[in-house]
Amino acid sequence: MINFPPHKSDDFMTAPIFETEKALNRVHNKKDLLERVIDIFVKSLMERKDVIERELNNENWETLATMAHSIKGSSWTIGAQRLGNIAYKMEKAADQKDLAFFRQLFEIFKTCVQQFIEFDKKL
Numbered sequence: 001m002i003n004f005p006p007h008k009s010d011d012f013m014t015a016p017i018f019e020t021e022k023a024l025n026r027v028h029n030k031k032d033l034l035e036r037v038i039d040i041f042v043k044s045l046m047e048r049k050d051v052i053e054r055e056l057n058n059e060n061w062e063t064l065a066t067m068a069h070s071i072k073g074s075s076w077t078i079g080a081q082r083l084g085n086i087a088y089k090m091e092k093a094a095d096q097k098d099l100a101f102f103r104q105l106f107e108i109f110k111t112c113v114q115q116f117i118e119f120d121k122k123l
Helices: 020-026 031-058 061-078 081-095 099-122
Strands: none
Touching (some): 020 061, 031 061, 031 099
């Protein structure tokens, strides 16, 4: 098993919560479309977070890795860099079946989700 070094939340907090310009470019500068995409993203994000919470207790590593991978991709695509970065580390921790590290990352992830939601309210 490869052990990743412990991370503090500051390691992930340096990435932007949301890259607005990048996201707007992806939807051809249509703000109303971006708002709908973000709404769908947040709904999906919350569902995946709930699955992770449930499957973490079962140590279902395949599902945990799949959920983290999915969050990583959708986050980076939409411009939620911070969420994508932490999901990337979560995916790697799940691949290594490192329960303690995954739990630590998941706590940071939940904080990042809340930050994204608060940021979204200001858009």
